[in-house]
Amino acid sequence: MARIVLKFGGTSVGDIERIKNVARRVKREADAGHGVAVVVSAMAGVTNQLVGLVNQISPLHDAREYDAVVATGEQVTVGLLALALQELGVSARSWTGWQIPVVTDNVHGKARIQRIDTAELERRFDDGQVAVVAGFQGVGPDNRITTLGRGGSDTSAVALAAALGAERCDIYTDVDGVYTCDPRIVAKARKLDKITYEEMLEMASLGAKVLQTRSVEMAMNHRVRVQVLSSFADAPGTLVVDEDEIVEKEVVSGIAYSRDEAKITLTKVADRPGVAAAIFGPLADFGVNVDMIVQNVSDDGKSTDLTFTVTRADLDRAIKVLKENRNGLDFKELRPDAGVVKVSVIGVGMRSHAGVALTMFKTLADKGINIQVISTSEIKISVLINEQYLELALRALHTAYGLDAA
Ligand code: ADP
Ligand code: ASP
Ligand code: MG
Numbered sequence: 001m002a003r004i005v006l007k008f009g010g011t012s013v014g015d016i017e018r019i020k021n022v023a024r025r026v027k028r029e030a031d032a033g034h035g036v037a038v039v040v041s042a043m044a045g046v047t048n049q050l051v052g053l054v055n056q057i058s059p060l061h062d063a064r065e066y067d068a069v070v071a072t073g074e075q076v077t078v079g080l081l082a083l084a085l086q087e088l089g090v091s092a093r094s095w096t097g098w099q100i101p102v103v104t105d106n107v108h109g110k111a112r113i114q115r116i117d118t119a120e121l122e123r124r125f126d127d128g129q130v131a132v133v134a135g136f137q138g139v140g141p142d143n144r145i146t147t148l149g150r151g152g153s154d155t156s157a158v159a160l161a162a163a164l165g166a167e168r169c170d171i172y173t174d175v176d177g178v179y180t181c182d183p184r185i186v187a188k189a190r191k192l193d194k195i196t197y198e199e200m201l202e203m204a205s206l207g208a209k210v211l212q213t214r215s216v217e218m219a220m221n222h223r224v225r226v227q228v229l230s231s232f233a234d235a236p237g238t239l240v241v242d243e244d245e246i247v248e249k250e251v252v253s254g255i256a257y258s259r260d261e262a263k264i265t266l267t268k269v270a271d272r273p274g275v276a277a278a279i280f281g282p283l284a285d286f287g288v289n290v291d292m293i294v295q296n297v298s299d300d301g302k303s304t305d306l307t308f309t310v311t312r313a314d315l316d317r318a319i320k321v322l323k324e325n326r327n328g329l330d331f332k333e334l335r336p337d338a339g340v341v342k343v344s345v346i347g348v349g350m351r352s353h354a355g356v357a358l359t360m361f362k363t364l365a366d367k368g369i370n371i372q373v374i375s376t377s378e379i380k381i382s383v384l385i386n387e388q389y390l391e392l393a394l395r396a397l398h399t400a401y402g403l404d405a406a
Contacts, residue, residue: 001125002167003035007135007157010044011174012231013077022231023084025172026130030090035125037164039135039157040081042073047136047150063108067137067147071097074134074153082132092130095121097137097145102156104138104146111146112214113138113155116163133160154215162222169219169226170237171211176230177238178203178210180403181255186394188404192253193236196243199253199346202380206344207258216240243348251349251356252401255394258342261291262315263372263384266322268303268332275329279306282325288314292342292373292384306331307373309384312338340372341390344382345397357381363400369393 006029008022022040029036041047050070054061078094085092100121104111121131135153140146148155154171161169178200179189195203197220204213210228219226219240229237243249269275280290291309298304310318315338322334350356357374360381364371369392373384385393398404 001033001035003037003122003125003164004029005037005039005157005161005164005166005169007039007153007169007171008041008081008231009153009171009173010041010047012172013040013042013081014044016080018231019077019080019084022081022172023088023090025231026081026085026092027088027090030128030130034167035122035164037121037131037133037160037166038081039133039153039160040074040077041135041153042077046073046076064142064144067108067111067145071134071137071145071147074136078132078134085130085132090130091128092132093124094132094134096134097156098139098143100133102138102159104140104148106140106142106146108140108144108146110149111138111140113148113159113218116160118160118163122164148214149212151209151212152214154212155218158215158218158222158224158226161224161226162218166224169224171215171226171228172231173210173228174230174232175210175228176233176235178208178228178240178254180253181394181398182208182257185257185391186255186398188395188398190403190405192238194239194241194246195253196246196348197240198243198379199348200240202344202346202377203254203256206256206346206380206382207260207342208254208256211240249349250347251353252345252347252403253349254346255397255401255403256344256346257390257394259387259390260311260313261309261340261342261384262312262318263307263309263337263340264315264318264322265305265307265335265337266331266333267305267335268330269306270330271298271302271304276306278327278329279322280308282321283310283318286317286321288318288321292375292382294373309340309342309373339387340384341387342382342384343390343393343397344380345401346380348379350379350381359400360397363396364393367392367396
Protein backbone atom coordinates (compact mmCIF):
# COMPACT_ATOMS: atom_id res chain seq x y z
CA MET A 1 0.00 0.00 0.00
CA ALA A 2 1.43 3.37 -1.04
CA ARG A 3 1.48 5.98 1.67
CA ILE A 4 0.81 9.57 0.81
CA VAL A 5 0.70 12.81 2.73
CA LEU A 6 -1.62 15.66 1.71
CA LYS A 7 -1.33 19.09 3.31
CA PHE A 8 -3.97 21.80 3.17
CA GLY A 9 -3.15 25.41 4.11
CA GLY A 10 -5.29 27.98 5.89
CA THR A 11 -7.23 29.27 2.87
CA SER A 12 -7.98 25.70 1.76
CA VAL A 13 -9.74 25.04 5.08
CA GLY A 14 -10.99 28.64 5.47
CA ASP A 15 -14.69 27.78 5.88
CA ILE A 16 -17.02 24.79 6.14
CA GLU A 17 -17.58 24.50 2.37
CA ARG A 18 -13.84 24.41 1.82
CA ILE A 19 -13.35 21.80 4.50
CA LYS A 20 -15.98 19.68 2.75
CA ASN A 21 -14.10 20.21 -0.53
CA VAL A 22 -10.89 18.99 1.15
CA ALA A 23 -12.74 15.96 2.47
CA ARG A 24 -13.85 15.05 -1.07
CA ARG A 25 -10.25 15.20 -2.31
CA VAL A 26 -9.00 13.11 0.58
CA LYS A 27 -11.75 10.55 -0.03
CA ARG A 28 -10.55 10.12 -3.63
CA GLU A 29 -7.06 9.20 -2.42
CA ALA A 30 -8.39 6.91 0.29
CA ASP A 31 -10.71 5.21 -2.23
CA ALA A 32 -7.66 4.58 -4.44
CA GLY A 33 -6.40 2.32 -1.64
CA HIS A 34 -3.57 4.51 -0.36
CA GLY A 35 -2.60 4.93 3.27
CA VAL A 36 -3.47 8.59 3.69
CA ALA A 37 -2.27 11.14 6.24
CA VAL A 38 -3.70 14.64 5.91
CA VAL A 39 -1.95 17.57 7.56
CA VAL A 40 -3.99 20.72 8.04
CA SER A 41 -3.37 24.32 9.07
CA ALA A 42 -5.68 26.50 11.12
CA MET A 43 -8.51 28.24 9.24
CA ALA A 44 -7.25 31.34 7.40
CA GLY A 45 -6.70 34.26 9.78
CA VAL A 46 -7.08 32.22 12.97
CA THR A 47 -3.39 31.96 13.86
CA ASN A 48 -2.98 35.72 13.41
CA GLN A 49 -5.93 36.28 15.69
CA LEU A 50 -4.46 34.00 18.36
CA VAL A 51 -1.07 35.71 18.16
CA GLY A 52 -2.92 39.03 18.56
CA LEU A 53 -4.64 37.81 21.73
CA VAL A 54 -1.32 36.72 23.24
CA ASN A 55 0.29 40.07 22.45
CA GLN A 56 -2.61 41.99 23.98
CA ILE A 57 -1.94 40.33 27.32
CA SER A 58 1.81 40.03 27.16
CA PRO A 59 3.97 41.58 24.43
CA LEU A 60 7.12 39.96 25.84
CA HIS A 61 5.30 36.70 26.48
CA ASP A 62 6.39 33.34 27.88
CA ALA A 63 6.94 31.39 24.65
CA ARG A 64 5.54 28.20 26.20
CA GLU A 65 2.18 29.83 26.80
CA TYR A 66 2.29 31.45 23.35
CA ASP A 67 2.58 27.92 21.94
CA ALA A 68 -0.28 26.66 24.12
CA VAL A 69 -2.51 29.36 22.64
CA VAL A 70 -1.48 29.51 18.97
CA ALA A 71 -1.45 25.72 18.50
CA THR A 72 -5.20 25.60 19.13
CA GLY A 73 -6.16 26.76 15.62
CA GLU A 74 -5.08 23.44 14.14
CA GLN A 75 -6.95 21.44 16.77
CA VAL A 76 -10.21 22.88 15.42
CA THR A 77 -9.49 22.04 11.79
CA VAL A 78 -8.34 18.45 12.40
CA GLY A 79 -11.56 17.76 14.28
CA LEU A 80 -13.73 19.39 11.62
CA LEU A 81 -12.00 17.59 8.75
CA ALA A 82 -12.24 14.23 10.50
CA LEU A 83 -15.98 14.86 10.92
CA ALA A 84 -16.36 15.91 7.27
CA LEU A 85 -14.63 12.68 6.21
CA GLN A 86 -16.86 10.60 8.46
CA GLU A 87 -19.89 12.30 6.89
CA LEU A 88 -18.65 10.98 3.53
CA GLY A 89 -18.36 7.49 4.98
CA VAL A 90 -14.56 7.58 5.26
CA SER A 91 -13.02 6.19 8.44
CA ALA A 92 -10.92 9.01 9.91
CA ARG A 93 -9.60 10.35 13.17
CA SER A 94 -7.84 13.51 14.27
CA TRP A 95 -4.38 13.66 15.85
CA THR A 96 -2.78 16.61 17.62
CA GLY A 97 1.01 16.86 17.76
CA TRP A 98 1.45 15.37 21.23
CA GLN A 99 -0.89 12.47 20.52
CA ILE A 100 1.24 11.06 17.69
CA PRO A 101 3.77 12.20 19.08
CA VAL A 102 5.67 14.69 16.92
CA VAL A 103 8.71 15.14 19.14
CA THR A 104 10.52 18.49 18.90
CA ASP A 105 13.31 20.34 20.66
CA ASN A 106 12.43 22.90 23.33
CA VAL A 107 12.74 26.09 21.26
CA HIS A 108 9.16 27.24 21.82
CA GLY A 109 7.70 29.26 18.96
CA LYS A 110 10.34 27.97 16.51
CA ALA A 111 10.79 24.34 17.47
CA ARG A 112 12.47 21.78 15.23
CA ILE A 113 11.04 18.32 14.72
CA GLN A 114 13.34 15.60 16.02
CA ARG A 115 11.31 12.47 15.38
CA ILE A 116 7.81 11.28 14.60
CA ASP A 117 6.51 7.98 15.84
CA THR A 118 4.35 6.64 13.02
CA ALA A 119 3.72 3.09 14.30
CA GLU A 120 0.12 3.68 15.36
CA LEU A 121 -0.76 5.66 12.21
CA GLU A 122 0.61 2.84 10.05
CA ARG A 123 -1.32 0.22 11.96
CA ARG A 124 -4.49 2.19 11.33
CA PHE A 125 -3.71 2.67 7.62
CA ASP A 126 -3.95 -1.10 7.38
CA ASP A 127 -7.48 -0.83 8.78
CA GLY A 128 -8.30 1.82 6.15
CA GLN A 129 -8.33 4.75 8.56
CA VAL A 130 -7.28 8.21 7.37
CA ALA A 131 -5.09 10.14 9.82
CA VAL A 132 -5.93 13.84 10.09
CA VAL A 133 -2.89 15.44 11.67
CA ALA A 134 -2.56 18.93 13.16
CA GLY A 135 0.21 20.83 11.42
CA PHE A 136 2.50 23.42 13.01
CA GLN A 137 2.79 21.66 16.37
CA GLY A 138 4.62 19.07 18.38
CA VAL A 139 5.62 18.26 21.92
CA GLY A 140 8.88 19.31 23.57
CA PRO A 141 11.17 17.49 26.03
CA ASP A 142 9.34 19.20 28.90
CA ASN A 143 6.12 17.55 27.68
CA ARG A 144 4.70 20.90 26.65
CA ILE A 145 3.15 21.87 23.33
CA THR A 146 5.54 23.47 20.86
CA THR A 147 4.96 25.25 17.54
CA LEU A 148 7.24 25.23 14.53
CA GLY A 149 7.26 28.88 13.45
CA ARG A 150 4.80 30.59 11.13
CA GLY A 151 3.97 28.57 8.05
CA GLY A 152 5.14 25.46 9.92
CA SER A 153 2.43 23.10 8.69
CA ASP A 154 4.45 22.62 5.51
CA THR A 155 7.27 21.27 7.65
CA SER A 156 4.89 19.02 9.61
CA ALA A 157 3.73 17.52 6.31
CA VAL A 158 7.18 16.94 4.85
CA ALA A 159 8.49 15.53 8.14
CA LEU A 160 5.56 13.14 8.33
CA ALA A 161 6.11 12.11 4.69
CA ALA A 162 9.78 11.41 5.48
CA ALA A 163 8.91 9.41 8.61
CA LEU A 164 6.30 7.37 6.73
CA GLY A 165 8.53 6.88 3.70
CA ALA A 166 5.63 8.34 1.73
CA GLU A 167 5.51 8.11 -2.05
CA ARG A 168 4.56 11.78 -2.30
CA CYS A 169 3.79 14.85 -0.25
CA ASP A 170 1.22 17.09 -1.92
CA ILE A 171 1.03 20.64 -0.54
CA TYR A 172 -2.36 22.07 -1.45
CA THR A 173 -2.61 25.83 -1.27
CA ASP A 174 -4.36 28.87 -2.78
CA VAL A 175 -2.15 29.13 -5.88
CA ASP A 176 -1.67 26.34 -8.41
CA GLY A 177 2.07 25.98 -7.96
CA VAL A 178 5.36 27.76 -7.45
CA TYR A 179 5.63 30.77 -9.75
CA THR A 180 8.60 32.69 -11.10
CA CYS A 181 7.55 35.42 -8.65
CA ASP A 182 4.65 36.00 -6.26
CA PRO A 183 1.67 35.98 -8.68
CA ARG A 184 -0.19 38.39 -6.39
CA ILE A 185 2.34 41.10 -7.24
CA VAL A 186 3.64 40.20 -10.67
CA ALA A 187 0.65 39.45 -12.91
CA LYS A 188 2.95 38.09 -15.64
CA ALA A 189 4.52 35.50 -13.31
CA ARG A 190 4.68 32.00 -14.81
CA LYS A 191 3.96 28.72 -13.08
CA LEU A 192 6.99 26.44 -12.96
CA ASP A 193 6.44 22.75 -13.72
CA LYS A 194 9.57 21.86 -11.80
CA ILE A 195 11.97 23.64 -9.49
CA THR A 196 15.13 22.24 -7.87
CA TYR A 197 15.31 21.73 -4.10
CA GLU A 198 18.16 24.21 -3.98
CA GLU A 199 16.30 26.94 -5.82
CA MET A 200 13.16 26.35 -3.77
CA LEU A 201 15.24 26.56 -0.61
CA GLU A 202 16.63 29.94 -1.67
CA MET A 203 13.20 31.18 -2.81
CA ALA A 204 11.66 30.21 0.53
CA SER A 205 14.44 31.57 2.70
CA LEU A 206 14.48 34.81 0.71
CA GLY A 207 10.80 35.42 1.36
CA ALA A 208 8.55 33.36 -0.98
CA LYS A 209 6.22 32.05 1.68
CA VAL A 210 4.62 29.41 -0.55
CA LEU A 211 6.68 26.81 1.38
CA GLN A 212 8.26 27.21 4.81
CA THR A 213 12.06 27.13 4.49
CA ARG A 214 12.50 24.22 6.88
CA SER A 215 10.07 22.10 4.92
CA VAL A 216 12.26 22.45 1.83
CA GLU A 217 15.40 21.69 3.83
CA MET A 218 13.77 18.57 5.15
CA ALA A 219 12.47 17.51 1.73
CA MET A 220 15.96 17.94 0.30
CA ASN A 221 17.66 15.96 3.07
CA HIS A 222 15.16 13.10 2.97
CA ARG A 223 14.47 13.26 -0.76
CA VAL A 224 10.72 13.67 -0.23
CA ARG A 225 8.80 14.21 -3.49
CA VAL A 226 6.97 17.46 -2.85
CA GLN A 227 4.35 18.87 -5.16
CA VAL A 228 2.74 22.30 -4.65
CA LEU A 229 -0.75 22.54 -6.15
CA SER A 230 -4.13 24.22 -5.84
CA SER A 231 -6.89 22.87 -3.64
CA PHE A 232 -9.41 24.65 -5.88
CA ALA A 233 -8.44 23.27 -9.30
CA ASP A 234 -7.73 19.85 -10.72
CA ALA A 235 -4.39 20.44 -12.35
CA PRO A 236 -0.80 19.38 -11.83
CA GLY A 237 1.23 21.85 -9.80
CA THR A 238 4.96 22.32 -9.34
CA LEU A 239 7.27 19.43 -8.49
CA VAL A 240 10.29 20.11 -6.33
CA VAL A 241 13.04 17.89 -7.76
CA ASP A 242 16.76 17.14 -8.01
CA GLU A 243 18.79 19.30 -10.35
CA ASP A 244 19.42 16.42 -12.78
CA GLU A 245 15.68 16.11 -13.39
CA ILE A 246 15.67 19.53 -15.02
CA VAL A 247 16.90 19.51 -18.58
CA GLU A 248 16.54 23.17 -19.55
CA LYS A 249 18.28 25.15 -16.81
CA GLU A 250 17.24 28.80 -16.64
CA VAL A 251 19.88 31.31 -15.59
CA VAL A 252 17.32 32.95 -13.34
CA SER A 253 14.32 30.81 -12.45
CA GLY A 254 12.66 32.97 -9.84
CA ILE A 255 12.52 36.26 -8.01
CA ALA A 256 11.67 36.52 -4.32
CA TYR A 257 11.15 39.42 -1.96
CA SER A 258 10.93 40.02 1.73
CA ARG A 259 9.23 42.91 3.46
CA ASP A 260 10.45 41.65 6.80
CA GLU A 261 13.65 43.70 6.68
CA ALA A 262 15.09 46.60 8.65
CA LYS A 263 18.40 48.36 8.24
CA ILE A 264 20.68 49.78 10.91
CA THR A 265 23.59 52.07 10.12
CA LEU A 266 26.22 52.86 12.72
CA THR A 267 28.23 55.93 11.79
CA LYS A 268 31.83 56.63 12.67
CA VAL A 269 32.62 53.20 14.01
CA ALA A 270 36.29 52.82 14.95
CA ASP A 271 38.15 51.10 12.10
CA ARG A 272 40.20 48.56 14.05
CA PRO A 273 40.27 44.82 14.72
CA GLY A 274 37.60 43.48 17.06
CA VAL A 275 34.93 46.03 16.27
CA ALA A 276 32.72 43.73 14.20
CA ALA A 277 32.84 41.18 17.01
CA ALA A 278 31.92 43.88 19.54
CA ILE A 279 28.83 44.74 17.48
CA PHE A 280 27.62 41.37 16.32
CA GLY A 281 28.55 39.41 19.45
CA PRO A 282 25.95 41.02 21.73
CA LEU A 283 23.33 40.87 18.97
CA ALA A 284 23.88 37.12 18.62
CA ASP A 285 23.78 36.71 22.41
CA PHE A 286 20.34 38.30 22.43
CA GLY A 287 19.06 36.14 19.58
CA VAL A 288 19.08 38.84 16.90
CA ASN A 289 19.90 37.37 13.49
CA VAL A 290 21.91 39.64 11.24
CA ASP A 291 21.54 39.11 7.51
CA MET A 292 23.27 41.51 5.09
CA ILE A 293 26.33 43.52 6.18
CA VAL A 294 28.34 46.27 4.47
CA GLN A 295 31.25 48.20 5.85
CA ASN A 296 32.52 51.22 4.00
CA VAL A 297 36.19 51.98 3.48
CA SER A 298 37.24 54.77 5.78
CA ASP A 299 38.75 57.96 4.41
CA ASP A 300 41.01 58.62 7.32
CA GLY A 301 41.71 55.03 8.37
CA LYS A 302 40.20 55.77 11.78
CA SER A 303 36.48 55.39 11.46
CA THR A 304 33.93 53.94 9.08
CA ASP A 305 30.18 53.51 8.61
CA LEU A 306 28.71 50.04 9.06
CA THR A 307 25.29 48.97 7.76
CA PHE A 308 23.49 45.70 8.41
CA THR A 309 19.98 44.25 8.30
CA VAL A 310 17.78 42.41 10.80
CA THR A 311 14.13 41.37 10.65
CA ARG A 312 11.59 44.09 11.41
CA ALA A 313 10.46 42.18 14.46
CA ASP A 314 14.02 42.28 15.81
CA LEU A 315 14.67 45.97 15.11
CA ASP A 316 13.70 47.35 18.52
CA ARG A 317 15.61 44.65 20.32
CA ALA A 318 18.69 45.23 18.15
CA ILE A 319 18.64 48.96 18.90
CA LYS A 320 18.28 48.30 22.60
CA VAL A 321 21.12 45.78 22.66
CA LEU A 322 23.48 48.10 20.76
CA LYS A 323 22.69 51.07 22.97
CA GLU A 324 23.09 49.09 26.17
CA ASN A 325 26.28 47.29 25.17
CA ARG A 326 28.48 50.16 24.15
CA ASN A 327 31.47 48.77 26.01
CA GLY A 328 34.29 48.52 23.49
CA LEU A 329 31.92 49.81 20.86
CA ASP A 330 32.44 53.31 19.60
CA PHE A 331 30.01 54.85 17.17
CA LYS A 332 28.59 58.31 16.69
CA GLU A 333 25.04 57.67 15.58
CA LEU A 334 22.67 54.74 15.23
CA ARG A 335 20.31 55.20 12.28
CA PRO A 336 17.48 52.67 12.02
CA ASP A 337 15.34 52.32 8.88
CA ALA A 338 12.36 49.96 8.72
CA GLY A 339 11.34 51.17 5.27
CA VAL A 340 13.40 48.72 3.25
CA VAL A 341 12.75 45.47 1.39
CA LYS A 342 15.00 42.76 0.01
CA VAL A 343 14.67 41.61 -3.59
CA SER A 344 16.52 38.49 -4.75
CA VAL A 345 17.00 36.74 -8.07
CA ILE A 346 17.62 33.00 -7.90
CA GLY A 347 18.79 30.37 -10.37
CA VAL A 348 21.14 27.37 -10.51
CA GLY A 349 22.15 28.48 -14.01
CA MET A 350 23.93 31.46 -12.43
CA ARG A 351 26.82 29.19 -11.57
CA SER A 352 27.79 28.99 -15.22
CA HIS A 353 26.69 32.37 -16.53
CA ALA A 354 28.30 35.76 -16.15
CA GLY A 355 26.46 39.08 -16.23
CA VAL A 356 23.46 38.12 -14.12
CA ALA A 357 24.23 40.71 -11.45
CA LEU A 358 24.88 43.37 -14.07
CA THR A 359 21.41 42.88 -15.54
CA MET A 360 19.94 43.34 -12.07
CA PHE A 361 21.90 46.50 -11.33
CA LYS A 362 21.22 48.05 -14.75
CA THR A 363 17.51 47.26 -14.61
CA LEU A 364 17.14 48.88 -11.21
CA ALA A 365 19.25 51.88 -12.26
CA ASP A 366 17.07 52.40 -15.34
CA LYS A 367 14.06 52.67 -13.04
CA GLY A 368 15.90 55.11 -10.78
CA ILE A 369 15.96 52.63 -7.89
CA ASN A 370 18.89 53.00 -5.53
CA ILE A 371 20.56 49.83 -4.23
CA GLN A 372 21.45 50.17 -0.55
CA VAL A 373 23.09 46.82 0.19
CA ILE A 374 24.05 43.85 -2.00
CA SER A 375 24.73 40.24 -1.06
CA THR A 376 25.39 37.23 -3.25
CA SER A 377 25.82 33.49 -3.09
CA GLU A 378 26.45 30.90 -5.77
CA ILE A 379 22.84 30.82 -6.96
CA LYS A 380 21.32 34.15 -5.84
CA ILE A 381 21.82 37.88 -5.77
CA SER A 382 19.97 40.00 -3.22
CA VAL A 383 19.63 43.76 -2.99
CA LEU A 384 18.11 45.99 -0.37
CA ILE A 385 15.97 48.85 -1.70
CA ASN A 386 13.45 51.37 -0.44
CA GLU A 387 10.09 49.64 0.12
CA GLN A 388 8.18 52.08 -2.08
CA TYR A 389 9.89 50.61 -5.16
CA LEU A 390 9.18 46.95 -4.42
CA GLU A 391 6.52 46.30 -7.04
CA LEU A 392 8.26 48.34 -9.71
CA ALA A 393 11.52 46.46 -9.08
CA LEU A 394 9.91 43.01 -9.16
CA ARG A 395 8.08 43.66 -12.42
CA ALA A 396 11.08 45.26 -14.14
CA LEU A 397 13.41 42.41 -13.12
CA HIS A 398 10.85 39.80 -14.13
CA THR A 399 10.79 41.28 -17.63
CA ALA A 400 14.56 41.83 -17.78
CA TYR A 401 15.31 38.15 -17.08
CA GLY A 402 12.81 37.01 -19.70
CA LEU A 403 10.47 35.43 -17.17
CA ASP A 404 7.21 37.09 -18.26
CA ALA A 405 4.42 34.77 -19.32
CA ALA A 406 3.64 34.95 -23.03
P1 ADP B 1 -1.03 28.26 2.82
O1 ADP B 1 -1.97 28.94 3.76
O2 ADP B 1 -1.73 27.32 1.89
O3 ADP B 1 0.13 27.65 3.50
P2 ADP B 1 0.56 30.55 2.09
O4 ADP B 1 -0.17 31.85 2.13
O5 ADP B 1 1.47 30.23 3.21
O6 ADP B 1 -0.51 29.40 1.85
O7 ADP B 1 1.40 30.45 0.73
C1 ADP B 1 0.80 30.67 -0.50
C2 ADP B 1 1.05 32.10 -0.96
O8 ADP B 1 2.44 32.27 -1.24
C3 ADP B 1 0.37 32.49 -2.26
O9 ADP B 1 -0.93 32.93 -2.05
C4 ADP B 1 1.29 33.57 -2.83
O10 ADP B 1 0.79 34.87 -2.63
C5 ADP B 1 2.57 33.45 -2.01
N1 ADP B 1 3.77 33.36 -2.85
C6 ADP B 1 4.90 34.10 -2.68
N2 ADP B 1 5.79 33.81 -3.62
C7 ADP B 1 5.25 32.85 -4.41
C8 ADP B 1 5.73 32.15 -5.56
N3 ADP B 1 6.95 32.37 -6.07
N4 ADP B 1 4.90 31.23 -6.12
C9 ADP B 1 3.68 31.00 -5.61
N5 ADP B 1 3.19 31.64 -4.52
C10 ADP B 1 3.96 32.56 -3.92
N1 ASP C 1 -1.36 28.13 11.13
C1 ASP C 1 0.07 28.37 11.14
C2 ASP C 1 0.37 29.76 10.62
O1 ASP C 1 -0.52 30.49 10.24
C3 ASP C 1 0.83 27.32 10.41
C4 ASP C 1 0.57 27.23 8.93
O2 ASP C 1 -0.40 27.77 8.44
O3 ASP C 1 1.39 26.61 8.24
O4 ASP C 1 1.52 30.15 10.60
MG1 MG D 1 1.90 28.49 4.27
